[in-house]
Amino acid sequence: METLFFLIITFVAIISAILVVTCKNPINSALSLIMTFFCLATYYVMLDAPFMAAVQVMVYAGAIMVLMVFTIMLLNIRVDASKKHSHKVVFSLIIGFFTFVNLAYVLFKSRVAVATGPYSADMIKQVGHTELIGKEMFTNFLLPFEITSILLLVAIVGAVILAKKKI
Amino acid sequence: MGIEILGLPMMYYIAMVAKVLVAFVFVLLTVAYATYAERKIIGHMQVRLGPMRTGWHGLLQPIADGVKLFFKEEIIPSQASTFAFLVAPLIALIPAFITFAVIPFGGVIEVAGYKIPLQIAAYYDTAAGQVYDINVGVLYILAMSSLGVYGIVLAGWASNSKYSLMGGLRASAQMISYELAAGLAIISVFMLSGTLSLNKIVALQSGFGGFEWYLFKQPLAAFMFFICSLAEINRTPFDLPEAETELVSGFCTEYSSMKYAMFFMAEYANMVTVCALTTTLFLGGWNGPLTAAFPLLGPVYFIAKVYFLMFVCMWIRATLPRYRYDQLMHLGWKVFIPVALVNIVVTGIIGYFV
Numbered sequence: 001m002e003t004l005f006f007l008i009i010t011f012v013a014i015i016s017a018i019l020v021v022t023c024k025n026p027i028n029s030a031l032s033l034i035m036t037f038f039c040l041a042t043y044y045v046m047l048d049a050p051f052m053a054a055v056q057v058m059v060y061a062g063a064i065m066v067l068m069v070f071t072i073m074l075l076n077i078r079v080d081a082s083k084k085h086s087h088k089v090v091f092s093l094i095i096g097f098f099t100f101v102n103l104a105y106v107l108f109k110s111r112v113a114v115a116t117g118p119y120s121a122d123m124i125k126q127v128g129h130t131e132l133i134g135k136e137m138f139t140n141f142l143l144p145f146e147i148t149s150i151l152l153l154v155a156i157v158g159a160v161i162l163a164k165k166k167i
Numbered sequence: 168m169g170i171e172i173l174g175l176p177m178m179y180y181i182a183m184v185a186k187v188l189v190a191f192v193f194v195l196l197t198v199a200y201a202t203y204a205e206r207k208i209i210g211h212m213q214v215r216l217g218p219m220r221t222g223w224h225g226l227l228q229p230i231a232d233g234v235k236l237f238f239k240e241e242i243i244p245s246q247a248s249t250f251a252f253l254v255a256p257l258i259a260l261i262p263a264f265i266t267f268a269v270i271p272f273g274g275v276i277e278v279a280g281y282k283i284p285l286q287i288a289a290y291y292d293t294a295a296g297q298v299y300d301i302n303v304g305v306l307y308i309l310a311m312s313s314l315g316v317y318g319i320v321l322a323g324w325a326s327n328s329k330y331s332l333m334g335g336l337r338a339s340a341q342m343i344s345y346e347l348a349a350g351l352a353i354i355s356v357f358m359l360s361g362t363l364s365l366n367k368i369v370a371l372q373s374g375f376g377g378f379e380w381y382l383f384k385q386p387l388a389a390f391m392f393f394i395c396s397l398a399e400i401n402r403t404p405f406d407l408p409e410a411e412t413e414l415v416s417g418f419c420t421e422y423s424s425m426k427y428a429m430f431f432m433a434e435y436a437n438m439v440t441v442c443a444l445t446t447t448l449f450l451g452g453w454n455g456p457l458t459a460a461f462p463l464l465g466p467v468y469f470i471a472k473v474y475f476l477m478f479v480c481m482w483i484r485a486t487l488p489r490y491r492y493d494q495l496m497h498l499g500w501k502v503f504i505p506v507a508l509v510n511i512v513v514t515g516i517i518g519y520f521v
Contacts, residue, residue: 025248025250025251027248027251027321027324027325028248028250028251031251031254031317031321034314034317050301050302050303051303051306053303054303054306054307054309054310055306057310057311057313057314058306058309058310058313061310061313061314062310062313062314062316062346063313063343066313066316066317066320066339066343069317069320069321069324069339070320070336070339073320073324073332073335073336128302128362129302129303130302130303130363
């Protein structure tokens with residue numbers, strides 16, 4: 001059952017990922033990208049990480065892509081359907097081939113790590129995924145969390161300074 | 168009950184399908200008759216009668232409206248981008264309905280020896296003897312409601328008309344900013360409950376005959392969440408994306424026939440969702456007297472509370488004039504978000520000492 005479900009989702013994910021790069025209209029590309037993010041969220045659910053799935057949809061599909069769509073709409077990119085863009089086919093083929101070789105090497109040569117740590121699927125189900133992430137984030141990973149907060153604060157201040165004409 | 172499919176009893180599948188069908192049909196009917204109720208209530212508030220001609224006191228009006236919209240001509244503007252234009256009503260409608268999957272509308276009922284929790288995305292584990300539901304229910308609702316904005320933005324952009332584009336841009340700015348405020352407002356509820364599962368949040372509010380409701384512990388949060396949600400779903404007094412006096416009909420100016428009806432249904436379904444979520448988070452969900460003895464009373468209390476909140480929405484619409492756009496943004500960013508943040512800090516301090 002789960003395998004069948006996985007195959008259906010993967011099919012949709014791959015089709016929409018292909019559509020992202022082949023669509024002529026940037027808005028349609030953006031829509032396909034949202035669909036891909038949605039499929040990724042489904043994978044998180046299947047990996048017993050519902051919190052990650054919700055955050056994936058909220059942040060990527062719900063916030064970041066809205067900004068992207070906004071930008072596309074405001075720039076009003078209208079595409080000439082007649083014009084064909086060849087993005088240097090030979091060059092990209094070479095790069096694509098080497099990326100494939102690289103990934104295949106990593107996949108076939110690496111082993112699944114033996115030491116899995118204290119987290120198992122049963123434990124996540126018992127304690128709750130959100131609780132575990134919260135606890136780790138505010139105890140063991142407090143410093144990275146604070147640094148990220150400062151980074152965001154700097155970005156907000158920067159945005160305000162850029163947007164305001166008179167401060 | 169001997170038949171098993173893929174390790175789950177047959178009853179499980181029957182219960183799931185039945186729950187989905189009942190909830191979906193019920194929401195559809197509520198949406199249809201909410202339009203009638205709204206016209207009738209606003210009519211009586213303005214000393215008019217509202218619809219009277221179709222059936223007894225206009226009771227068949229929603230059906231007549233539906234038939235009219237079905238048979239209207241379908242127009243797609245020649246300069247519109249067709250794909251986005253066609254897909255936008257669907258994107259608006261589906262998230263509005265899909266959120267009902269996690270809202271609990273009753274306790275556990277027993278049918279032919281099999282216990283069924285009245286919440287679509289939940290099941291009763293006989294071995295553990297308790298109900299399991301999706302443990303990030305509220306986040307799921309927030310995620311789905313953040314997708315609803317695409318329908319409106321795309322509709323505005325794809326129509327290739329000035330009014331639609333203005334409506335779409337206004338809608339996206341408004342929905343993003345109020346989503347933030349609504350999300351911050353309910354954080355203080357989670358600080359009290361310690362869980363994101365809607366089933367457990369309802370269970371926590373069951374004591375003391377209604378005085379355990381989070382409405383009494385977090386009145387500010389309840390008030391802010393309800394108002395921000397009204398703004399997020401573009402209800403009056405925040406219906407700027409379709410301000411008739413300025414923008415004709417906003418983002419759905421170019422839509423006709425069933426596609427227009429889909430936006431309309433999405434708006435009312437969103438209203439039902441917001442009222443159901445407010446009921447679940449602040450008004451004790453399906454809790455009420457005698458629910459332990461008669462489990463079927465749960466849905467009755469739930470529906471009564473949801474309908475009361477929907478009446479409040481219509482009441483607000485009949486009473487308040489529309490906000491101006493800059494006032495709306497000012498209210499969202501400079502009033503609601505700081506107040507919600509202060510509320511979180513105060514809840515944290517009180518929670519630490521009590």
